[in-house]
Amino acid sequence: MSQPQPTVYIVDDDASFLAATSRLLVASGFRAMTFESASELIAHCTANVPGCIVADLQMPGLNGLELQSALALTRNPLPILFLTGNGDIASSVRAMRGGAEDFLEKRAPKDALLDAVQRALARDARERAERERTQALKARFEKLSVREKEVLAHVLQAQLNKQIAGDLAINERTVKLHRTSIMAKLGVRSVMALTLLAQEAGMTPAEPTFPKGQ
Incomplete structure (x- = not known):
């Protein structure tokens, strides 16, 4: 299934500038949609579709920086770049720290x-x-049984089989069987590979430790 064409969402309360920017982008080969307010854009961008946002910094209602903050909380945090007629250093710094792609004056080339x-x-x-x-990695971990997830949590804390067995009040041989099953289901052969996979899935700290011999 092919991905939909990315859309450039333009937000500006200046209708003439909005139209001019849209014409420029369309003439340059981009797909563009226009909105006169940030709240109107947020109401529209509910689907997980590709694209980016070109937004005026100063707008009635939600301004550009508030739009940026709202987008960061959604499941589709599209990159945003700001256009402004009267930007200031503080706003540009805040925008860039918030992850803005760029901060341009409206009269920029x-x-x-x-x-x-x-x-x-x-x-x-x-x-x-x-x-x-x-998401695909998280789905792989979700295939583990409840007990396997419990064992995994201890493995990722660099615990030995004997320690895990004591903590979970199960036989050490049972721990070994669960570890073997976990490795097989996730397609890894070592604790290091397992930990790195879990780290990529956002499940572990950035600097894992590994016990000797594992």
Whole structure:
């Protein structure tokens, strides 16, 4: 199944600027949709579709920075770049710290805008692929039984079989059988590979430790 064409969502309360920006992007080969308010965009962007957002910084209702914060909490956090007629250093710093792709003045060269949009779309594709990979990894872990998940939690804390058996009040041989099953289901052969896989799925700290001989 092919992915839908990425969309550039443009948000600006200035109707003439909104139309001009849309024409530029469409003429340059992009698919564009326009919105006159941030709340209107948020109501529309409910599906997990690819794209990016070009937003005015100062708008009635939700402003650009508030839109950025709201997007970060959604399941589809599209990259955002800001256009402004009267930007300030504090706003630009806050926008970039919040993950904005770029912060441009409205009178910036057209090529600068087009380049920023292209970068934002490329970033969205990368981040979307990473999220899909993480979800796929989490789905693999969900196939483990309840007891296997309990054993896994202890394994990821670098505990030995004897320690796990004591903590879970089960036989050490049973722990070994569960570990073998976990490894088989997840397609790994070592605790290090298992821990790295769990780390990629967002399930472990960034710096795992490994007991000797495992």
